[in-house]
Amino acid sequence: MVAIAREVAPGRWRASAGRYFEDFTVGDVYEHRPGRTISEADNTWFTLLTMNTHPLHFDAEYARKSEFGRLLVASPLTVAIIVGMSVSDTSQKAKANLGWKEIKLPAPVFCGDTLYAETEVLAKRESAKRPNDGIVTIRSTGRNQQGVVVCEFERAMLIPKRGHAVDDVADY
Numbered sequence: 729m730v731a732i733a734r735e736v737a738p739g740r741w742r743a744s745a746g747r748y749f750e751d752f753t754v755g756d757v758y759e760h761r762p763g764r765t766i767s768e769a770d771n772t773w774f775t776l777l778t779m780n781t782h783p784l785h786f787d788a789e790y791a792r793k794s795e796f797g798r799l800l801v802a803s804p805l806t807v808a809i810i811v812g813m814s815v816s817d818t819s820q821k822a823k824a825n826l827g828w829k830e831i832k833l834p835a836p837v838f839c840g841d842t843l844y845a846e847t848e849v850l851a852k853r854e855s856a857k858r859p860n861d862g863i864v865t866i867r868s869t870g871r872n873q874q875g876v877v878v879c880e881f882e883r884a885m886l887i888p889k890r891g892h893a894v895d896d897v898a899d900y
Contacts, residue, residue, distance in 0.1 A: 731816070736899075746820025748890040749862035752852050758817040760845040763873075764809050766801050768839040774805040801837040810870035810879050813845040818866055819885050821893040826863065826884040835878045842873040850882065860892040 731745040775785045783790040784800045791799045819825070837843070851865040864887045870879035888896075 742895075744893075744895050745816050746822075746893070747818065747887070748821060748893065749852065749854075749864065749887045750890055752849050752864050752887070754849050754851060757846055757848045758814070760813040760817055760847065763842045763844045764813060765842040766805070766809070766837065766839060768799065771799065771801050771805060771839055774802050774808075778802070778804065780804075796836060796838075799839050801839060801841070803833050803837075806833065806837045806843070806870065806879050807831060807881065809843055810845045810868050810881075811883075813843070813870075814847045814866075814868050818847050818864075818868075819883075819887075821895075822885040822887055823861060823894075824886040826886055828884075829882050831879075831881040833879055835872070835876050837872065837878050841878075843870050843878065844873075845870045855886065858886070861886050861888050863887070 731743055733741045733743055736742045772786055774780070775782075780802050782802075784794060784796070785791075785802045786799070788799055791797070845868055847866045847868045849864065850867055853863055855861045855863055863884055865882060865884045867880065867882050869877060872878050888894075890896075
């Protein structure tokens with residue numbers, strides 16, 4: 729996680745997390761920690777929140793009779809957790825997600841699995857329309873506790889240049 733403390737008044741400090749556009753270097757890889765163990769409750773709540781009615785995610789008897797033999801974690805939950813793990817290193821200061829592509833889920837995730845993630849910086853360029861911002865493209869990869877890749881995706885983000893993030897210009 730990238731975090732600094734800055735003095736906002738004499739003897740008063742405020743945390744500021746994330747990276748500015750200038751802080752990204754193509755080819756750098758950020759390892760996101762801590763990992764996240766997914767519980768059955770996490771999976772059940774996610775299926776309820778998203779109205780995902782596929783029984784492989786919440787009917788243990790149905791899942792037991794499938795090729796997996798047990799409950800599967802809903803794949804959008806896997807993606808959401810990997811994204812969340814990457815935020816403090818990649819998009820904490822972002823003004824917008826600009827797009828996603830190549831979302832892959834090459835192996836199943838089960839309740840009780842622990843996920844770990846890393847992100848590689850693929851590209852960066854200045855914004856043609858927004859002089860105070862740049863566009864950064866990354867690839868995040870999630871692995872389970874055995875090191876098996878369970879999720880990969882690319883994401884493009886609008887990242888402010890130094891001095892132009894919300895926490896640089898607004899008192900909140």
